[in-house]
Amino acid sequence: MSTPFDLFSFAKRIPATPSIGSTTVTKPDHIHLSFGFAAPHLFPIEQLSRAAYEAVAQHGRKALQYSGSGGPRKILEWIQNRSLVHGIKAELNQIMVTYGSTQGIDLAARMLLDPGDHVWVESPSFFSALQAFRTAEAVITSFPIDEDGLRVDLLENALLEAGRNNKPIPKFIYTMPTYHNPGGVTLSNERRRRLAQLAETYNFFIVEDDAYSELNFSGRKFPPLYTLIPERVIYLNTFSKIIGPGLRLGWMIADKRVIEKARLLNLGGSIGVFTQEILAQLLDGFAFQEHVDQLILHYSEQRDVMAEAVQSSFGDHVTFHLPEGGFYIWLQFGKHVNTSDFLRDAAEMGVSFVDGKSFFAKQEGYPYARLCFSYVSEEQIVRGVNILADAYFAYEEQRLFGLTKQQPL
Structure with missing residues (x-):
């Protein structure tokens, strides 16, 4: 039937x-x-409960409008200040709140990829990112990881070959350099520096998915790729791993021109403004x-x-x-x-x-x-x-x- x-x-x-x-x-x-x-x-259930009450009691009528109340700006300022801990310096107009970091991946794909464009990824890679790139009808090429992360030497060889033979250069490279999902490995500092140099030399973007960086068990510090070449990195992070995934809030940090393009693609306007109001109330005075x-x-x-x-x-x-x-x-x-x-x-x-x-x-x-x-x-x-x-x-x-x-x- x-x-x-x-x-x-x-x-x-x-x-x-x-x-x-x-x-x-x-x-x-x-x-x-x-x-x-x-x-x-x-x-943090108890704190979130109080934050939700305060959001309604103090700002409810404005927070439920399209543009929200003061919460969204407070979230941008919190992201700006917390990013300094990791060496990232960004103006507020370089930060955009997203529906989790996965929307940031989707926005990057839609901003940069036309059908047939090339994107290079790690092998293995995050399955939702692969899905976003397939949906964008990109040509996906993958490079293996080892205990020190992405094999940047193999990626460099591929770039050299592409240059010699007039083959396509990737529009961007998608990477999870710190506590890779699923590999668990971390890109070494030497490879980070070399990858940043290659992005500058060959004029491609790096989409840096940094969702797990706060969960640092060893205390060893690794500079985000954004700190090495900010004009060529679209940096993504999320509240999902550190507060709660149900908030569906993450953020993108990039050159202000990139953020302007991303906002044009975000057809729904501001992201979850009432949720941002609650989160802003939580983070105000929270022992993060x-x-x-x-x-x-x-x-x-x-x-x-x-x-x-x-x-x-x-x-x-x-x-x-x-x-x-x-x-x-x-x-x-x-x-x-x-x-x-x-x-x-x-x-x-x-x-x-x-x-x-x-x-x-x-x-x-x-x-x-x-x-x-x-x-x-x-x-x-x-x-x-x-x-x-x-x-x-x-x-x-x-x-x-x-x-x-x-x-x-």
């Missing part, structure tokens, strides 16, 4: 979007190692650094629990880089393994993860898996990793048994 949608044609540029990491599972006892969510018990320190303590302990559980459950069947911040551990299995093959079995056994292929622009990444340590409890981490190991070893046994059956007697 046909439906109205059988006769309806959607835009061809809309990419297929399968569910990621069994995110549709709703069983109450399911362990979601796939969810890149913040820990809910660390949300103490809050961040609490997040760092909790997430670093979660990371250690997961790392120990992985080593105990998998032994030498996997390798991983111990992240110095962020939310994720990126497992690498043997080359013969396809983590997609036991994704469903693991979900049926009670645990979800994200298979590696979801993070790659091409058909690759099969021996990898992303695990998130931020959302679930320590007990759930240990139990979830054990279940995942059971699913993997069952897959391995079945694979080896199948191979044995096919061997001649």
Whole structure:
């Protein structure tokens, strides 16, 4: 039986979007190692409740208008001041509040990319960014990461070849230099400086996704790429990891001409002005650094629990880089393994993860898996990793048994 949608044609540029990491599972006892969510018990609920009351009581009638009350400007000023901690100096007209950092990625793609333009990314990369670039009908080229982040040497070789052979230079390079999602690695200072030099020499933008930089477990400092070449960087950050993702507020920092173009594309006008009013009330007098320190303590302990559980459950069947911040551990299995093959079995056994292929622009990444340590409890981490190991070893046994059956007697 046909439906109205059988006769309806959607835009061809809309990419297929399968569910990621069994995110549709709703069983109450399911362990979601796939969810890149913040820990809910660390949300400042009491302070937000008071802030929401104050926003309504003091500014409600103005805050509910299109342009809002004083909250949006206070948020810009807070972002400006907090950015100084990380070495970023920006005027207010260089800052734009976004619907999370993901809208910033989408805006960058729509500002800079025409169909057929080139964008270069890390391999692996953030799947929502890849989706945005595919929707923009860009040509995506990817470059591997190692324990020091993006292989800038390979990227430089590609630029040299493009220059010699009159091939396209990327309009921009999308990178997560600090506590990479999913890889967990951090771009070294030497590579940061070289990448900035290449952006200047070859005249391309860098879209710097810095969503996890506040969650610094080691105390080691890494300069944002924006501080090295501000005229060539579109810097993105978010309140999702440090206050709560449900706020759907992030920000973009860039040259004022870039921000002017981004505002033209933001057809809805100001972003969540009433939410900004609440957040402004929260941040006024909020012990933000103490809050961040609490997040760092909790997430670093979660990371250690997961790392120990992985080593105990998998032994030498996997390798991983111990992240110095962020939310994720990126497992690498043997080359013969396809983590997609036991994704469903693991979900049926009670645990979800994200298979590696979801993070790659091409058909690759099969021996990898992303695990998130931020959302679930320590007990759930240990139990979830054990279940995942059971699913993997069952897959391995079945694979080896199948191979044995096919061997001649």
